[in-house]
Amino acid sequence: MEALCEEAIQTNERKIHLHVEAMNERAIAFYMRHGFSELDRTGDVLVMESIL
Structure with missing residues (x-):
């Protein structure tokens, strides 16, 4: 998870x-x-967001 966030920051992604x-x-608890x-819920799918 840390590597993913670091890569996103290096590529100027903020979310x-x-x-x-x-x-x-x-x-869900892990994330x-x-x-x-939680950003949105559609049926049985939850969309989650992290702002870096």
Whole structure:
């Protein structure tokens, strides 16, 4: 996760978006611990965002 964020910063990206199955509570908790928050929810897919 740290390498992904570092690469995004080096390429001047300031946001990272990802899609997670809404029922995957462990993955959601993992991403939230790493600074992601819920951006949108469509059906069984949760879109999460981290602003760097």
